[in-house]
Amino acid sequence: MSFKCGIVGLPNVGKSTLFNALTNSSKAQAENFPFCTIDPNIGVVPVPDNRLDELARISSSKKKINTKISFVDIAGLVKGASNGEGLGNKFLSHIREVDAIIHMIRCFESADIQNVNKTIDPVRDLEIIETEMKLADLESIQKRLEKSNKKNHDEEQLKLLEVALDCINNDKNIQILNDQFEYKLLNQSGLLSVKPKIFVCNVEEHSIKKGNKYTSEFIKKFGEKNTIIVSADIENQINQLEIKEKQNYMNMIGLKETGLNLLIKKGYDILELETYFTSGPEETRAWTIKKNCTAPKAAGEIHTDFEKGFIRAETISFKDFIENEGWNNSKNNGKMRLEGKDYIVKDGDILNFRFNT
Numbered sequence: 334m335s336f337k338c339g340i341v342g343l344p345n346v347g348k349s350t351l352f353n354a355l356t357n358s359s360k361a362q363a364e365n366f367p368f369c370t371i372d373p374n375i376g377v378v379p380v381p382d383n384r385l386d387e388l389a390r391i392s393s394s395k396k397k398i399n400t401k402i403s404f405v406d407i408a409g410l411v412k413g414a415s416n417g418e419g420l421g422n423k424f425l426s427h428i429r430e431v432d433a434i435i436h437m438i439r440c441f442e443s444a445d446i447q448n449v450n451k452t453i454d455p456v457r458d459l460e461i462i463e464t465e466m467k468l469a470d471l472e473s474i475q476k477r478l479e480k481s482n483k484k485n486h487d488e489e490q491l492k493l494l495e496v497a498l499d500c501i502n503n504d505k506n507i508q509i510l511n512d513q514f515e516y517k518l519l520n521q522s523g524l525l526s527v528k529p530k531i532f533v534c535n536v537e538e539h540s541i542k543k544g545n546k547y548t549s550e551f552i553k554k555f556g557e558k559n560t561i562i563v564s565a566d567i568e569n570q571i572n573q574l575e576i577k578e579k580q581n582y583m584n585m586i587g588l589k590e591t592g593l594n595l596l597i598k599k600g601y602d603i604l605e606l607e608t609y610f611t612s613g614p615e616e617t618r619a620w621t622i623k624k625n626c627t628a629p630k631a632a633g634e635i636h637t638d639f640e641k642g643f644i645r646a647e648t649i650s651f652k653d654f655i656e657n658e659g660w661n662n663s664k665n666n667g668k669m670r671l672e673g674k675d676y677i678v679k680d681g682d683i684l685n686f687r688f689n690t
Contacts, residue, residue: 335377335400335401335402335621336403336604336606336621337402337403337404337405337431337432337433338402338403338431338435338531338600339405339407339427339428339433339434339435340352340405340406340435340437340533341407341434341462342437342438342458343439343450343458343461343462346437346438346439346458346535347437347565347566348406348407348437349374349406350569351437351533351535351565351568352376352404352406353569353572354565354568354572354592354593355376355568355592355596356377356378357572374405375403375404375405376403377401377403378401378402378593379399379401380399380400380402380597380608380619380621381399381593381594382399382400382608384608384610384619385397385610385619388610388617388654388655389617391612391655391659392612392659392660393614394612394614394616395614395615395616396618397618398616398617398618400608400620400621402600404435405427405431407427428525429523429525432529433528433529433530434529435531435533436459436462437533437535437565438455438459438532438533438534438535438551439453439455440453440455440534440535440536440540440547440548440551440562441537441540441545455534455547455550455551456550456551456555459532459551459555463526466525467501467526470497470526471498471501471502473524474494474497474498474501475498478491478495490518493510493513493522494522496510496513497510497522497524497526497527507524507527508527511527516605516623531559531599531600531603532555532559532561533563533592534547534561534563535563535564536548536562536563536564537564537566538566538586540562540564541564541586541587541588542587542588561592561595561596563595565592567586568592570582605624606621606622607621607622607626607679608621608622608680608681609622609631609679609680609683609684610682611635611683613660620634620635621634622634622678625677627674627676627677627678628645628648628673628674628675628676628677628684628686629643629674631646631684632688638688638690641688642688643674643686643687644689645672645673645674645687646671646673646676646686647669647671647684647685648670648671648682648683649663649669649683650668650679651681651682652681654668660685
């Protein structure tokens, strides 16, 4: 599986600039006026993983295939979007299709870049976007709970919608739905407000390391857990450089990790994802799965036939695979295990599936 993150925010907060940086492209227009982006831009990016390089080297693989993440640059929302302001309904529909939301927050001052509001206030800006998503959810929930439409939903779906309605109407934290209902059901609900969120505070270069007064205000209100600080302009500059120049420049400005790496780590964390590998002379490949995934489900990521006909999985931990220089030595040294249908795949496992056709 790969996952899709939608970049949202008010107009001119740096969404398209960040998208261009993350996808190393100039696909998204980054002009200085509202609604420059109308149709969403989509970029598919390989997920960097140093473990993949080590495995490919040991297995002398002809090919190395990273797992993927998709970024969607969604046009700027404004107050009243749920009622169609600024083409809002169209933009909100694009958000329904993503697995996680990246909230791009303006935390920089600039006389050159228009701001839809008179002042810089990241807390207010996020609350505008969150309110519009809640209002869109409210309309959707009310329609589905109308007597004529109830018959289209099963008991568990109706219960979810009723709890969500209570949260929105009574200003309760709608994230409690994540504790009460399964991820699959939440995802099928199409509700915007319950999607996992990453907050990206977009700052100027001199604020990258320590942030500024705006990021401090934001973190005080929304916490550090799902918040990262980046400079979209700097990220764009970094991605124009060769690998060696890139590292030198990052060292010079005191940047330890790129925004792409930070976002992927946060994305994997909030979506509860992890990676397993297949490795041999033909190819070494990374596969993304949900945490607590069983071996047959993991096999199904390769092909549904692998899941249906699953017998067992030859399994080696990443550490053992590296220390024993591959499959043969790992097997000879007793480090390869045969795991059955109940085995919970661990992050970094190298797997070879046995199955009936």
